[in-house]
Amino acid sequence: MPHIIIEHSEDLPVLPQVLVEKVHNATFQSGLFDLxxxxxxxxAYQQYQLGEGKEGFIHIAAHIMAGRSIEQKQMLSESLLECLKTYCRDSDSLSVNIYDIQHEIYRKN
Structure with a gap:
């Protein structure tokens, strides 16, 4: 845990695998999770529509186990957004959201 899902427009200024690696490392660098x-x-999305002046988009959905403080979630969100800013154009729409996964209903094998 966590599950980090990066949704993005197809025309990124960075290779998708590089973006995955950078976001993965930024998640680890937060100090909240074991590597x-x-x-x-x-x-990647081929069909999308954005606001005026935006060329592409990246949205990170970070699904983490419930129990972290608001401050920890804010720090994770900020560090992931800063990671995106490093590798993207000013004209890209960038966003991050942190979602709590409830221990009582989450299952995996």
Whole structure:
């Protein structure tokens, strides 16, 4: 845990695998997770519509086990957004959201 899902426009200024690696490392650098528990993946979109002046987009959905403080979630969100800013154009729409996974209903094998 966590699951880091990167949704993005197809025309990124960085290779998707590079973006996955950078976001994966930024997640680890947050100090909230062990490296072997982080799962990061990317989904590219061909069809999308953005606000005026935006060329592309990246949205990170970080699904983490419930129990972290608001401050920890804010720090993770900020560090992931800063990572995106490093590798993206000013004209890209960038966003991050942190979602709590409830221990009582989450299942894996």
């Amino acid at each position: 072997e528990t982080i799962k990061t993946r990317a989904i």
